[in-house]
Amino acid sequence: MVRGIVLLLPALALLLATFPAGQGSVTVTANATYVLVGRFLLVNNANSTVRDFVYIPLPQNTTFQRSYVISMDPPPLRYAVDEDGNRYAIVLVEADPGSKVWLKVEYRVSAAGYRLESAPRAWPPLDVARKYTSSSGYWNVYNETLIDLAYRVAYADTPYDTARKLAEWVVGKVRYRVQFSRLGSDHAVVRGLFDYAIVGDCVEVADVYVTMARIVGLPARTAYGLLLSSGEGKMWLNMSTAAEEGDRLIEHWGGHIWPQVYFAGIGWVDVDMLDGMQANVGVFSERHIVFGFEETKYFGSALSSVCVPSYLTLQYVEYEYKGGSP
Amino acid sequence: MKRVAALVFCAVFLAALAAAQPNYWIALNYRVTFLGDGSALVEALAHPFTIDGKSLFGSLEVEQDMNSSIAGLANYTLLMFSDNPKLLKHTPFFYEKRLNEKVSCDVANTGSLFEFNGAYVLSARIYLNTSSYVKPLDGSIFEVKVRDSFTSLDVRSWIDVIEFRFEGAKLLSYRWEPPFARGPSDAGGDYLLWVNFNEPQAPDFYVFVLEAPGFTYVGEPPEVNATLTTVEFDGTLLKVVVANTGSESGYVFVRAVYRGGEQARKVYLPPSGSREVVFPEVQGTSVEVELYSGSTLLEKRVAEASTIQPKPQPLPFPYLLLFAALLVAVIGAVYFVKRRRRSAVARAPTSRPSSP
Numbered sequence: 001m002v003r004g005i006v007l008l009l010p011a012l013a014l015l016l017a018t019f020p021a022g023q024g025s026v027t028v029t030a031n032a033t034y035v036l037v038g039r040f041l042l043v044n045n046a047n048s049t050v051r052d053f054v055y056i057p058l059p060q061n062t063t064f065q066r067s068y069v070i071s072m073d074p075p076p077l078r079y080a081v082d083e084d085g086n087r088y089a090i091v092l093v094e095a096d097p098g099s100k101v102w103l104k105v106e107y108r109v110s111a112a113g114y115r116l117e118s119a120p121r122a123w124p125p126l127d128v129a130r131k132y133t134s135s136s137g138y139w140n141v142y143n144e145t146l147i148d149l150a151y152r153v154a155y156a157d158t159p160y161d162t163a164r165k166l167a168e169w170v171v172g173k174v175r176y177r178v179q180f181s182r183l184g185s186d187h188a189v190v191r192g193l194f195d196y197a198i199v200g201d202c203v204e205v206a207d208v209y210v211t212m213a214r215i216v217g218l219p220a221r222t223a224y225g226l227l228l229s230s231g232e233g234k235m236w237l238n239m240s241t242a243a244e245e246g247d248r249l250i251e252h253w254g255g256h257i258w259p260q261v262y263f264a265g266i267g268w269v270d271v272d273m274l275d276g277m278q279a280n281v282g283v284f285s286e287r288h289i290v291f292g293f294e295e296t297k298y299f300g301s302a303l304s305s306v307c308v309p310s311y312l313t314l315q316y317v318e319y320e321y322k323g324g325s326p
Numbered sequence: 327m328k329r330v331a332a333l334v335f336c337a338v339f340l341a342a343l344a345a346a347q348p349n350y351w352i353a354l355n356y357r358v359t360f361l362g363d364g365s366a367l368v369e370a371l372a373h374p375f376t377i378d379g380k381s382l383f384g385s386l387e388v389e390q391d392m393n394s395s396i397a398g399l400a401n402y403t404l405l406m407f408s409d410n411p412k413l414l415k416h417t418p419f420f421y422e423k424r425l426n427e428k429v430s431c432d433v434a435n436t437g438s439l440f441e442f443n444g445a446y447v448l449s450a451r452i453y454l455n456t457s458s459y460v461k462p463l464d465g466s467i468f469e470v471k472v473r474d475s476f477t478s479l480d481v482r483s484w485i486d487v488i489e490f491r492f493e494g495a496k497l498l499s500y501r502w503e504p505p506f507a508r509g510p511s512d513a514g515g516d517y518l519l520w521v522n523f524n525e526p527q528a529p530d531f532y533v534f535v536l537e538a539p540g541f542t543y544v545g546e547p548p549e550v551n552a553t554l555t556t557v558e559f560d561g562t563l564l565k566v567v568v569a570n571t572g573s574e575s576g577y578v579f580v581r582a583v584y585r586g587g588e589q590a591r592k593v594y595l596p597p598s599g600s601r602e603v604v605f606p607e608v609q610g611t612s613v614e615v616e617l618y619s620g621s622t623l624l625e626k627r628v629a630e631a632s633t634i635q636p637k638p639q640p641l642p643f644p645y646l647l648l649f650a651a652l653l654v655a656v657i658g659a660v661y662f663v664k665r666r667r668r669s670a671v672a673r674a675p676t677s678r679p680s681s682p
Contacts, residue, residue: 021385046377051435052356053525078526080504090526121606126581126590126618133592135482137401141410141577147594157563217592219409219657264589298405310482310525311377313436 026266028064030113032231032286033322037071040103040307041316044095053077055308056089057291059109060226063267065290070106086292088303095312103307109289116282119160120263124219132219132262137299138184139211146185149196150212151315160281162218163261166239167271170209173198174277182300185211201250202257202274209259219262224304225291227256227275228321236318237306250298256288257304299319349376350382352392353431353442355487356406360473360534362494365453365540366470370403371445373429383444388421392446396421399448405455405475413546413620415453422447426629429484433521436529439521455544462543463535467498472532477525484528490518495538502529545621549576550595556602557615557629564605564629577641585610 002283035060044050056076059067069089076089095101123129135141154166173189188204190197198208206222213220226235235254242249258272261281270284294300302308306317355371374382374392382388400419404411410521427445432438454460459471472490476483493516500511500518507529512519522528551574556567575597581590582605589605617625 048378048434052378053435053482078528080508082481083530088481122587123589123591123605126579127589129579129590129592130540135412141594143636151594158606214592216592262602296409297478298409298411298475308481 007296017096025083025117026114027117027281028112028114030286031110032112032323033108033110034228034231034289034311034321035261036107036109036226036289037258038103038107038306038322039316039318039320040105040314042095042101042103042307042312043315044094044097044099044101044311045313046311047094047097049094050311051092051094052309052311054091054093054103054310054312055303056091056103056105057303057306057308058089059107060087060088060290060292062290064112064284066110068108070108071104072106073104073295082292082301082303083297084293084295084301086301086303088292093309093312098212100315103311107297111286111289113286114282114284116266116269119158120266121158121160122264123159123217123242124262124264128219128262128264129217132215132221132295133217134296135214136297138182138207139214140186141211141215143186143211145191146189146212147215149189150215154212155216159218159261159263162216163213163263163269163271163281164279166209166212166218167273167281170205171210171273171277171279174205174274175199176201176247176274178245178249179204180243182207184260205257205274206257209273213261221260221262221268221295222257222300223260223268223270223288223290223293224255224257224301226319227254227291228287228289229239229254230287236316238316239314255306257286260293315322332405349381350376350388351435353429353488354476354483355429355431355488356485357444357491359452359491359493360470360495360497360536360538362538362540364455364466364468364495364538365451366407368403368406369447369451369453370451371392371424371427371447372398372399373431373442374446375433375442377434378579379433379440381442381444383442383446389446392533393421393648393681396448400450402475402479403448403450405478406473407452407454407459407470409458410546413456413549415456415547417451420452429486430521435524437523439523439573455542456547458546460543466539466541467535467537468541468543469533469535472534474528474530474532475527477654482525484522484525485520486522488520488532490532490534492516492536494540497537498535498537500534501534504529510621538594548619548624550574550578552578552595552617552619552624554580554617554625554627555600557613557627559608559629560665562606562608564608564613566603566605566613567600568593568595568603569600570598573597575599576619578624579616581616581618582608583614583616584608584612599639 061067074091077092078090081087093101153169154162156162156165173196175197179198182203183200185207188198188200188208190199199206210220210222235252237253260268260270263269269282271281292303307314353373357369359367360537374388404414408414424447425444429445430439433440454470461469474485508527509519510518550570552568552570553570555569558565567578568578568580577592577594579590579592580603586609591603593601593603613629615627
């Protein structure tokens with residue numbers, strides 16, 4: 001028996017040594033495939049018939065996500081790509097005065113959860129650093145308070161240590177409150193009696209993280225989409241009651257946004273601190289469905305909404321999903 | 327065309343819940359005149375109206391609302407020429423109400439243009455040589471991109487009509503992005519006119535190659551004056567100290583270029599402050615360290631790496647190390663067991679009690 005173990009060990013060693021464990025290694029922790037059905041109710045509040053272009057963000061294709069449009073009703077006029085590379089559909093809707101129109105979309109999405117196995121050390125090349133550390137309307141890297149905070153809590157010699165220190169700080173400062181307009185990092189960090197707090201929901205948390213990461217020279221952006229609570233379920237949002245609901249809204253709605261940071265040799269890595277309230281640098285669940293990224297747009301992306309009509313008014317949204325891990 | 331209020335924002339798939347603001351639309355026309363010195367005169371013409379097409383020009387409530395959002399319109403205008411409006415050089419914006427202007431748009435997406443009388447006009451002169459959307463080509467020839475910043479912000483918004491004039495600057499070629507958008511509806515030797523009935527038809531970018539005799543590319547101006555005070559190696563770590571020598575605060579980029587790669591980091595420097603920047607895993611025997619602020623290369627140093635150690639090959643830690651430990655333990659155990667057996671066999675006759 002001893003001889004058997006001795007013989008097995010070199011084979012085991014060979015297997016483990018070929019398993020990616022050096023810089024840049026990522027382990028897939030889970031796989032899931034979902035069928036996602038979305039229904040959007042649009043209302044024409046005008047006194048005239050309206051022909052409206054409606055913009056529908058789509059689940060994206062990424063290293064950890066594969067997406068397919070099964071159907072769209074009405075069918076899309078065109079698929080297009082925005083400045084940040086996000087694919088979306090344009091649908092033409094005609095509605096009489098006072099009428100209501102349903103849009104229905106159906107997607108199949110295969111998503112993988114993953115875990116970063118190493119701590120990347122090298123900084124990115126200049127073109128990446130320039131592009132993804134710039135200032136914008138919601139990510140003001142010239143805010144003196146945030147500059148002071150960022151260098152105090154997150155300045156480190158390597159990108160991974162910077163990302164982790166910042167995530168640890170941010171997650172400890174969150175004072176969660178559903179927010180109905182985007183504050184931007186300038187207004188999301190408030191000074192209390194003894195300490196700073198990040199007041200708002202996932203948008204504010206993501207904006208503060210991205211801004212502070214950019215301040216200390218770590219390329220960062222946001223990803224947006226849905227965070228599913230289980231393998232099967234339904235989420236909905238009624239625009240006319242959302243404001244009254246306040247924080248209770250998250251009991252039935254999973255729209256989400258979270259930061260990503262760029263590590264040379266690996267690429268974009270998710271940092272979703274609100275999924276379990278932990279400094280999840282490169283710890284990402286398969287319950288995330290990515291609908292797009294905000295990288296360079298000065299005022300973020302309007303496509304971070306589920307359905308973007310022009311003349312019509314979005315009144316109700318629901319997503320039903322089935323599937324999960326095989 | 328831009329919808330005001332009641333939209334704007336559904337950050338994270340949340341509804342935009344309209345505040346008590348007027349809900350109206352704005353017809354947007356632009357006039358951009360490229361001049362021989364490499365600058366551009368820009369005029370934004372706006373006319374508010376209801377969804378039913380009724381003009382709101384002169385409405386006190388809407389006028390107040392528009393007046394309060396001039397800074398926003400100015401920002402949109404700068405964003406047509408740069409990703410970084412803070413570093414784009416321009417004259418102060420001038421805002422006025424003009425009764426004799428006409429502003430056109432397709433009011434209800436019917437495919438026909440409606441002309442409104444009167445406009446709120448915001449104008450400024452923009453120096454393109456500081457624009458991040460300008461690419462110098464050859465001497466006084468350069469490519470300039472003009473972005474529809476309204477579409478960029480909100481896919482539902484777009485510039486209804488945009489006219490480009492070339493006065494002193496010579497148009498050599500032009501194109502637009504994406505290619506499926508419509509081209510100019512009218513083109514002459516010194517002007518181009520785009521009429522965009524809806525957003526899908528409207529280009530996201532208008533791109534021109536121009537020759538302007540007075541054009542000298544500057545790029546984004548430096549934010550600070552800074553210098554490299556220390557460049558030293560510690561094994562494969564490159565340690566750089568950068569110091570702000572001026573009284574302004576701002577950002578610099580430190581870049582290390584070496585055989586087989588490069589690394590760069592942006593750092594903020596307070597007035598007279600300094601910062602240590604560490605680049606791990608620098609390889610090779612020679613490293614070029616560059617210091618930038620804005621587009622300007624402030625300093626460049628070559629450091630010969632007499633002290634650079636060759637990069638150690640990373641151990642496939644922890645698995646190989648674990649395996650080595652296990653192997654040693656198992657071999658040790660096997661050796662120990664075999665030795666004990668041998669010694670037990672050797673000692674057996676003497677240790678066994680003698681039979682009676």
